[in-house]
Amino acid sequence: MKPSRCLRISLLAKGGSPREQQELFALINLGLVQSLVSGSLSPTDAVKRFYHAENCLYVRKHFRQKEANAIMSHGVQLPDLFEYLTPEEAQREFYHELEIIRSLCLKLIEKSRVSSSTARAVA
Numbered sequence: 001m002k003p004s005r006c007l008r009i010s011l012l013a014k015g016g017s018p019r020e021q022q023e024l025f026a027l028i029n030l031g032l033v034q035s036l037v038s039g040s041l042s043p044t045d046a047v048k049r050f051y052h053a054e055n056c057l058y059v060r061k062h063f064r065q066k067e068a069n070a071i072m073s074h075g076v077q078l079p080d081l082f083e084y085l086t087p088e089e090a091q092r093e094f095y096h097e098l099e100i101i102r103s104l105c106l107k108l109i110e111k112s113r114v115s116s117s118t119a120r121a122v123a
Helices: 018-038 043-049 053-063 066-084 087-122
Strands: none
Touching: 018 043, 018 053, 018 066, 018 087, 043 066, 053 066, 066 087
């Protein structure tokens, strides 16, 4: 049996314009939220693979969007819910946090599309 590899996503390796990077960031997060909801990804794995310090710093430095920073903050805290809350409270708060992340992602995508439309209208 082959040992499973842990895919770690690094935002540093992604190219494209800042707007494209921001949209990709939001779309990756929406996929992570879906994987977390379905149980195919654990909160701990999500931190190891995406919500790690390298990406948190990249988001803070390069996106400079409060929504993007909030997404990373909510994501990095997901495993802690299950350490400090009762199972029922943790599960309820987990889904609440995922909904917040989803909502922030949609807000980022909308902002990106609006700024893109505005730029085309001015040109």
